[in-house]
Amino acid sequence: MQRRKTLTQYLIEQQRENNTIPADLRLLIEVVARACKAISYHVSKGALGGVLGSAGSENVQGEVQKKLDVISNEILLEANEWGGNLAAMASEELEEIHPIPSTYPKGEYLLLFDPLDGSSNIDVNVSIGTIFSVLRSPDGADTTAQSFLQPGSKQVAAGYAIYGPQTVLVLTTGNGVNCFTLDREMGSWVLTQPDMRIPEDTAEYAINASNARHWYPPVTRYIDELVAGKDGPRQKNFNMRWIAAMVTDVHRILCRGGIFMYPADKRDPSKPGKLRLMYEANPMAFLVEQAGGKATNGTERILDIQPQQIHERVAVFLGSKNEVERVTGYHADSNAG
Numbered sequence: 001m002q003r004r005k006t007l008t009q010y011l012i013e014q015q016r017e018n019n020t021i022p023a024d025l026r027l028l029i030e031v032v033a034r035a036c037k038a039i040s041y042h043v044s045k046g047a048l049g050g051v052l053g054s055a056g057s058e059n060v061q062g063e064v065q066k067k068l069d070v071i072s073n074e075i076l077l078e079a080n081e082w083g084g085n086l087a088a089m090a091s092e093e094l095e096e097i098h099p100i101p102s103t104y105p106k107g108e109y110l111l112l113f114d115p116l117d118g119s120s121n122i123d124v125n126v127s128i129g130t131i132f133s134v135l136r137s138p139d140g141a142d143t144t145a146q147s148f149l150q151p152g153s154k155q156v157a158a159g160y161a162i163y164g165p166q167t168v169l170v171l172t173t174g175n176g177v178n179c180f181t182l183d184r185e186m187g188s189w190v191l192t193q194p195d196m197r198i199p200e201d202t203a204e205y206a207i208n209a210s211n212a213r214h215w216y217p218p219v220t221r222y223i224d225e226l227v228a229g230k231d232g233p234r235q236k237n238f239n240m241r242w243i244a245a246m247v248t249d250v251h252r253i254l255c256r257g258g259i260f261m262y263p264a265d266k267r268d269p270s271k272p273g274k275l276r277l278m279y280e281a282n283p284m285a286f287l288v289e290q291a292g293g294k295a296t297n298g299t300e301r302i303l304d305i306q307p308q309q310i311h312e313r314v315a316v317f318l319g320s321k322n323e324v325e326r327v328t329g330y331h332a333d334s335n336a337g
């Protein structure tokens, strides 16, 4: 019988044979993966575990927290507090950063996460996930919020877990993208899709079209052309998918290509789009680029953006290279005109 590689084996191989990750980063990833396993357990219990519905509180973004947002956040904080490899954490669900308490061993990495992405899907049993990003602290273990404000190109690891028909963990440490499926009986993550690649061309796009009246002209131009299909300038039909959980929309793109968009729009210029740069867009952009795709905010590469705040928002266009280049080019055309 052919044995498949587990996450642990894969990481040890990366550390020892390929020398691409240090031991402390390997251990950090293992702790995050263990926390995702625990979240998966709670998600799978649903109504039986009493985990559905609202927590009756709001997060820093003014969004109503679901019970699973809070549970997932606590699991990640607790698991990683004593992992020994971190200086501090930042989360969608926490206004301030969370330094590792002085009573615990500290490391020099920073962990950022969206503990539960796609919260509106929780109560209707549609796939949701956890997104994470790892940076090195420029200030060692003496970390402040400022230490986190590094462009996404500085990430040393990023990934996500999806709690869907299967629970999967998708990971990059800057050496390609690999997908591991949780074997519940064995309790291990098993490598099931090595070296994921995004095709350069696609006929599938994802955008929340209910916002169409608020879009800026380059987005309207691009989407109008896709919708016109064979009868329009693209002379090709496109299909649309929207899961309302970035994590799952991006997973589909890593599996079979496509373009995902959450543009800035005319409603509130202080909010460029809905998605958060540091724990949604950056990790996804790192994964997408590692799989041969592209990720921009319409004008520049997402991974080059210098963050000003941990919770800042950003417009997102990511996925199949040729489509992302086209819609980014439409932004350049409209700026030039």
Ligand SMILES: O=P(O)(O)OC[C@H]1O[C@](O)(COP(=O)(O)O)[C@@H](O)[C@@H]1O
Binding pocket: 063, 092, 114, 116, 117, 118, 119, 120, 208, 244, 245, 246, 247, 262, 274
């Ligand atoms: O369909 P909508 O409401 O426009 O927004 C969907 C987007 O909002 C998000 O769910 C935001 O994530 P959270 O659930 O972590 O707040 C994205 O994952 C998704 O792409």
Ligand SMILES: [Mg+2]
Binding pocket: 114, 116, 117, 118, 246, 280
């Ligand atoms: Mg999210």
Ligand SMILES: [Mg+2]
Binding pocket: 069, 092, 114, 115, 116, 117, 118, 119
């Ligand atoms: Mg969330």
